[in-house]
Amino acid sequence: GTRIVSGSFDNTIKIWNLETGLEERALVGHSSYVHSVAVTLDGCRVVSGSWDSTIKVWNLVTGKEERSLSGHTDWVRCVAVTPDCTRIVSGSGDLTIRIWSLKTGKEERVLTGHTRPVNCLAVTADGTRIVSGSSDKTIRMWNIKSGKEERALSGHAADVLTIAITSNDTRIVSGCGDGTVKVWSLETGKEERTFAGHNAEVYSVSVSPDRTRVVSGSDDTMIKVWSMEAGMEGRDLSGHTGAVNAVTVTQDSARIVSGSSDKTIKVWNLTNGSEERTLSGHVADVFSLACTPDCSRLISGSQDKTIKVWNLETGKEEMSLSGHAASVYSVAVSSDGSRIVSGSGDNTIKIWNLRSGLEEGTLAGHVGDVNSVAVSADGTRVVSGGLDKTLRVWNLVTGKEERTLAGHTRPVNSVAITADGARAISGSSDMTIRVWNLETGTEESMLSGHTAGVNSIALSADGTRIVSGSRDNSTRIWNLETGASERSLSGHTGAVSSVAFSPDATRVVGGIVDKTIIVWNLDTVTPRGSAEADPVSEIGSS
Numbered sequence: 001g002t003r004i005v006s007g008s009f010d011n012t013i014k015i016w017n018l019e020t021g022l023e024e025r026a027l028v029g030h031s032s033y034v035h036s037v038a039v040t041l042d043g044c045r046v047v048s049g050s051w052d053s054t055i056k057v058w059n060l061v062t063g064k065e066e067r068s069l070s071g072h073t074d075w076v077r078c079v080a081v082t083p084d085c086t087r088i089v090s091g092s093g094d095l096t097i098r099i100w101s102l103k104t105g106k107e108e109r110v111l112t113g114h115t116r117p118v119n120c121l122a123v124t125a126d127g128t129r130i131v132s133g134s135s136d137k138t139i140r141m142w143n144i145k146s147g148k149e150e151r152a153l154s155g156h157a158a159d160v161l162t163i164a165i166t167s168n169d170t171r172i173v174s175g176c177g178d179g180t181v182k183v184w185s186l187e188t189g190k191e192e193r194t195f196a197g198h199n200a201e202v203y204s205v206s207v208s209p210d211r212t213r214v215v216s217g218s219d220d221t222m223i224k225v226w227s228m229e230a231g232m233e234g235r236d237l238s239g240h241t242g243a244v245n246a247v248t249v250t251q252d253s254a255r256i257v258s259g260s261s262d263k264t265i266k267v268w269n270l271t272n273g274s275e276e277r278t279l280s281g282h283v284a285d286v287f288s289l290a291c292t293p294d295c296s297r298l299i300s301g302s303q304d305k306t307i308k309v310w311n312l313e314t315g316k317e318e319m320s321l322s323g324h325a326a327s328v329y330s331v332a333v334s335s336d337g338s339r340i341v342s343g344s345g346d347n348t349i350k351i352w353n354l355r356s357g358l359e360e361g362t363l364a365g366h367v368g369d370v371n372s373v374a375v376s377a378d379g380t381r382v383v384s385g386g387l388d389k390t391l392r393v394w395n396l397v398t399g400k401e402e403r404t405l406a407g408h409t410r411p412v413n414s415v416a417i418t419a420d421g422a423r424a425i426s427g428s429s430d431m432t433i434r435v436w437n438l439e440t441g442t443e444e445s446m447l448s449g450h451t452a453g454v455n456s457i458a459l460s461a462d463g464t465r466i467v468s469g470s471r472d473n474s475t476r477i478w479n480l481e482t483g484a485s486e487r488s489l490s491g492h493t494g495a496v497s498s499v500a501f502s503p504d505a506t507r508v509v510g511g512i513v514d515k516t517i518i519v520w521n522l523d524t525v526t527p528r529g530s531a532e533a534d535p536v537s538e539i540g541s542s
Contacts, residue, residue, distance in 0.1 A: 003060075004290060004299035005046055006307050007034035010326030010346030013048050014307065015060065018297055021309045021319020025063040026362045029056055031369035031387075036078050040085045045102070047088050049076030052369075055090050057102065064375045067105035070456075070498050071098055078120050082127045087144070089130055091118030097132055099144065106500075106509065109147040113140055120162050124169045124186070131172055131186075133160030139174055141189065151189040155182060162204050166211045171228075173214050175202030181216045181226065195226045206249045206256075208270060215256050215270075219243040223258045223266075225273055239266055239275055242285070250295040255312065257298055259286030265300055267312065277315035281308055287327065301328030323362070365392055365401045372414045376421040381438070383424045385412030391426055393438060403441040407434060414457045416466075418480075425466055425480075427454030433468055433478065445483045449476060456498045460505040467508050469496025475510050477522070489520045 003024070004016040013027040013034055032051035039046055039060070046058040055069040055076055074093030081088055081102065088100040097111040097118055116135035123130055129150070130142040139153040139160055158177030165172055165186070172184040179198040184191055200219035207214055207228070214226040221240040242261030249256055249270065256268040265279040265286055284303035291298055297318070298310040307321040307328055325346030366386040373384045375396065382394040391405035391412055410429035417424055423444070424436040433447040433454055452472035459466055465486070466478040475489040475496050489508060500509045508520045 002292075004307060004309065005037050005039055005060075006288065006299070006301045006328050007037040007048055008301065008305075008324050008326060008328035008346075009033045010305070010324045010328075011050070012324060012346055013037055013046060013058070014321070014323060014328075015046075015063070016299070016307055016309070016321045018292060018299070018309060021321055023321050023323045026323065027056075027058050027063060027065065028362065028364075029065050029068065029373050030054065031371060032075070035076065038079050038081050040081050040102075041083055042085050044085075045081075047079050047081055047102075049079040049090055051075040053092070053094075055079060055088060055100065057088070057105065065373055068372070069100050069105055069107070071107050071110075072096065074117070077118060080121055080123050080130075082123050082144070083125060084127055089121060089123060089144075091121045091132055093117040095134075097121065097130060097142065099130075099147065111142050111147055111149070113149045113152070114138065116159075119160060122163050122165045124165055125167060126169055129169075129186075131163055131165060133163045133174055135159040137176075139163065139172065139184065141186070153184050153189050153191070155191050155194075156180065158201075161201060164205050164207050166207050167209060168211065171207075171211075173205050173207055175205040175216055175218075177201045179218065179220070181205060181214060181224075183214070183228065195224070197224055198222060200243075203243070208249050209251055213249075213270065215249055217258055221260065221262070223256065223268065225256070225268075225270065239278070240264065250291050250312070251293060252295050254295070257289055257291065257312075259289045259300055261285040263302075265289070265298065265310070267298075267315065279310050279315055279317070281317045281320070282306065284327075303327040365394075365404075366390070371412060374415045374417045374424070376417050377419055378421055381417070381421065383415050383417055383438075385415040385426055385428075387411045389428075391415060391424060391436065393424070393441070405436050405441055405443070407443050407446075408432070410453070413453065413455055416457055416459045418459060418463045419461070420463065425457055425459060427457040427468055429453035431470075431472075433457060433466060435480065435483075447478050447483050447485070449485045450474065452495075455496060458500050460501045462505060465501075465505065467499045467501060469499040469510055471495040475499060475508065475520075477508070 002018050007013050011030045015024045030050040030052050034048050034050050036049040046060050048056050053072045057066045059066055072092040072094050076090050076092050078091040088102050090098050095114050099108045114134040114136050118132050118134050120133040132140050137156045141150045156176040160174050162175040174182050181195040183193050198218040198220050202216050202218045204217040212228050216224050240260040240262050256270050258266045263282050267276045282302040282304050286300050286302050288301040298312050300308050305324045309319045311318055367388045369387040371385055375382050382396050384392050389408045393402045408428040408430050412426050412428050414427040426434050431450045435444045437444050450470040450472050452470055454468050454470050456469040469475050477486045496510050
């Protein structure tokens with residue numbers, strides 16, 4: 001419970017030191033709003049989902065972006081990490097749920113079945129199932145191992161906006177746009193009871209750790225506490241004068257905390273329903289809340305662009321973390337409580353040292369969206385590519401921009417750095433791949449051959465070859481030293497959105513917009529000039 005992680009409308013994620021309230025660093029890379037963040041149980045990584053349709057994985061210790069996961073075709077509304085920290089689960093407006101390997105970043109499978117956007121999801125404590133809620137009014141349960149839908153739960157009369165699973169994996173609790181809260185048996189899928197009492201959409205539900213109470217927050221400005229077993233509304237917690245956007249229950253089951261559009265946070269006694277205190281300080285809507293594991297502090301994110309740290313015992317504001325240039329929509333605390341990560345709309349992601357409160361680095365300079373970033377192997381430099389057609393080289397130690405690399409005539413979509421840190425490689429919508437000398441900033445070579453924009457590039461581990469994927473529906477292998485196109489890989493009929501080499505450089509993996517993943521064995525493919533290489537395997541989208 002030493003750090004807070006927050007995601008924001010300013011396109012950034014921030015990490016905050018809970019002790020000092022100072023920003024440790026900003027994680028920059030998303031090109032649109034950060035809608036959801038999750039911290040792995042081991043406290044090592046942050047996963048973020050964004051309106052830019054990507055998921056990014058960040059190293060919470062170093063603040064570096066480890067990988068960007070592409071595949072969704074609409075904004076990512078929710079993300080979660082399995083308890084064993086091996087997989088990422090994401091839900092999107094493209095109607096799908098996707099399961100990704102946290103280690104490799106590869107998409108393992110696509111779960112289809114919802115007929116409208118996926119708004120919320122949760123993973124069971126035993127890591128075997130996903131539960132999802134959608135605007136199609138259903139809740140669906142999925143087997144993580146097989147990817148199959150086990151059952152669909154119907155009963156809500158409007159969008160399912162929020163879900164929670166009890167700590168013993170026996171029940172699902174859902175909140176809906178029809179103002180109701182429902183409790184379902186996880187094993188049978190049967191509806192056990194409905195809690196009716198809200199007069200507007202239910203945006204947030206939480207279950208007490210002892211599983212005896214459900215807390216719901218609604219746009220009717222009310223927080224309600226319900227008896228899980230009796231199926232009765234325990235009490236109304238009245239006091240907010242604006243929509244309740246977030247509720248949470250402390251780990252000791254002693255308190256409820258609520259955040260509202262009335263700009264306040266309220267702390268309630270879970271046993272008797274009395275209001276213990278109101279926390280005032282934000283000057284705009286409170287959108288997100290998180291409690292430290294030791295239940296001593298509360299972190300809140302607001303439309304006023306700040307993150308605040310509060311003492312839950314005294315109700316006093318301990319610190320206010322400023323740095324974002326737009327609303328903070330999501331906050332999370334690392335499991336060891338040492339860092340905060342926040343995401344927002346100012347086109348930056350910040351990581352903060354929660355102990356010192358110092359921001360370790362905000363990289364600003366692009367005049368448009370930042371589409372891609374790469375970090376050198378020695379951790380001294382960052383290279384970024386953007387909508388402004390440039391690459392920028394940053395000193396990671398000082399946070400200063402060392403130089404701007406200009407030459408592309410259209411946006412830069414993908415960048416990479418060679419293992420020795422001497423060169424940067426870039427792929428662009430201008431249909432070219434360019435190789436740059438990082439010491440001099442000069443362009444060494446331009447690789448031409450694609451007939452449409454280059455979406456993705458990757459380097460082999462030995463630094464001798466480049467693989468590129470393009471909107472012209474082709475994947476190409478290039479010799480880095482000579483610039484020659486060595487072979488073309490076939491087997492797909494759609495644009496290539498993402499490419500990667502296996503660590504031993506014997507295989508190339510391509511992600512295709514037609515929802516397939518293709519793997520090629522480079523030891524068996526035919527060199528360019530002969531027949532094109534066929535894939536050794538093709539992984540479907542379901």
